[in-house]
Amino acid sequence: MRADLPQPVRPSLPTIHYGWVILGAGTFGSFMTLPGQTAGVSVFFDPITTELGISRTTASIAYAAGTLAGILPAPAIGRWIDRLGPRPTATIIAGGLALACAFMACVQSALMLLIGFAFLRGAAIGGLSLVSQQVVNLWFVRRRGIAAAAASLGLAAGSMVFPQLIDFLISLFGWRGAYLALAGFVALTILPVAALLFRDRPEKFGLSPDAGLALTAKVPRPEPSFSRQQALRTGVFWLLCAAGFLTNAVGTALLLNHFSIMQTAGVAYRDALTLLALAGGVQTVATLGTGFLVDRYEPRRLVPLAMCMLALASALPAFGGGVAVSWLYALSLGGAYGSQQAINAAGYAQYFGRDHLGAVRGTSFVFGVAGAALGPLPFAASLDWTESYAAVLMVCCGLSLICGAAAFVVRCPSVTTNTMMATLPMTERTS
Numbered sequence: 001m002r003a004d005l006p007q008p009v010r011p012s013l014p015t016i017h018y019g020w021v022i023l024g025a026g027t028f029g030s031f032m033t034l035p036g037q038t039a040g041v042s043v044f045f046d047p048i049t050t051e052l053g054i055s056r057t058t059a060s061i062a063y064a065a066g067t068l069a070g071i072l073p074a075p076a077i078g079r080w081i082d083r084l085g086p087r088p089t090a091t092i093i094a095g096g097l098a099l100a101c102a103f104m105a106c107v108q109s110a111l112m113l114l115i116g117f118a119f120l121r122g123a124a125i126g127g128l129s130l131v132s133q134q135v136v137n138l139w140f141v142r143r144r145g146i147a148a149a150a151a152s153l154g155l156a157a158g159s160m161v162f163p164q165l166i167d168f169l170i171s172l173f174g175w176r177g178a179y180l181a182l183a184g185f186v187a188l189t190i191l192p193v194a195a196l197l198f199r200d201r202p203e204k205f206g207l208s209p210d211a212g213l214a215l216t217a218k219v220p221r222p223e224p225s226f227s228r229q230q231a232l233r234t235g236v237f238w239l240l241c242a243a244g245f246l247t248n249a250v251g252t253a254l255l256l257n258h259f260s261i262m263q264t265a266g267v268a269y270r271d272a273l274t275l276l277a278l279a280g281g282v283q284t285v286a287t288l289g290t291g292f293l294v295d296r297y298e299p300r301r302l303v304p305l306a307m308c309m310l311a312l313a314s315a316l317p318a319f320g321g322g323v324a325v326s327w328l329y330a331l332s333l334g335g336a337y338g339s340q341q342a343i344n345a346a347g348y349a350q351y352f353g354r355d356h357l358g359a360v361r362g363t364s365f366v367f368g369v370a371g372a373a374l375g376p377l378p379f380a381a382s383l384d385w386t387e388s389y390a391a392v393l394m395v396c397c398g399l400s401l402i403c404g405a406a407a408f409v410v411r412c413p414s415v416t417t418n419t420m421m422a423t424l425p426m427t428e429r430t431s
Helices: 018-031 038-052 056-071 074-084 086-104 110-139 144-188 190-197 228-232 235-256 258-264 269-294 299-319 323-352 357-374 376-386 390-406
Strands: none
Touching (some): 018 110, 018 144, 018 190, 038 056, 038 235, 056 110, 056 357, 056 376, 074 110, 074 357, 086 144, 086 190, 110 323, 110 357, 144 190, 144 269, 144 323, 228 357, 235 258, 235 299, 235 390, 258 269, 269 299, 299 323, 299 390
């Protein structure tokens, strides 16, 4: 081509804002917590208790104690994220989750089962779940609700995929071989994703939050900056913690005893397995819908929605059985999990800001996961003493309704001299 002729213009390729990569990585991180989530552990529960020769009550106590022990480092992990960033934290945690799955394959006693649950639940819930939510909250501000909800879809998708996958692996290799397969899967997937893709907040790289999307015409207000101590003095922090505690307590107990509860309701094993997938699908829809609402309304205003669905999920198995009731139960449980998941994922960041979010979320995780640890115990005791879940289910229904009503009493965090006015892209800011 002659030099004096005009050179052809090469069109520039559009660049992808790294916020979208973060959203995908955070979503996958939530997806990969399922080996340590109750929906995944519940499929292992019966094979483990059968081979080890222990009762469901003993296994439930080991699960509760292991969960409590595993979540204790969560506040320290949250502060670690604030100081070092999500990338090194997520990499170490992902490696720990793979080792925890491998350890579960070697369990030989109730004590080892407790230790295994501590490693597994701590790495998945207190670690990977925390940092996967945190990294998305760091990269999204004005669109945090829908972004956090979209990232939480990884957990909903995992709830649909992993129970079926684990059941298939157990049928091929037994429960020990299934745990070894999960260890390899974790090491080959989320470990490199965490090491290569997770990053600290976008301002450190000269990028804007919200994936570079255009801001709305509304003038943004300064972002809040609550320390952990300041957040602990607000009523809305404790409201969100209470809702998270109840959702995890009741939801974990229902999922962990899912096949037992469905058996008492006259539902076959395969149909009960299908109901888990249905609940996961509903959880997906509820997460996205609530995330959309969180960007428009205060998170505390949405708590009654989640609590009413949780109350319904608690009441249905106590009052009836059969296919129709079981399907409505799955719809209610998935809706409660999904809506509360979106509220938790974005609510703390909306109210308290990003500066100390790791420390704030790490503390809240202790309460949320404590619910998951303690929730199954009353269910196991009720089954042993009364041969029925009815009494404990009715108590859970009542507590859920009380928590939902409390949302109308709790006030929005007040502005102090050392706390900026919140950047809450909501149409409702009444106190």
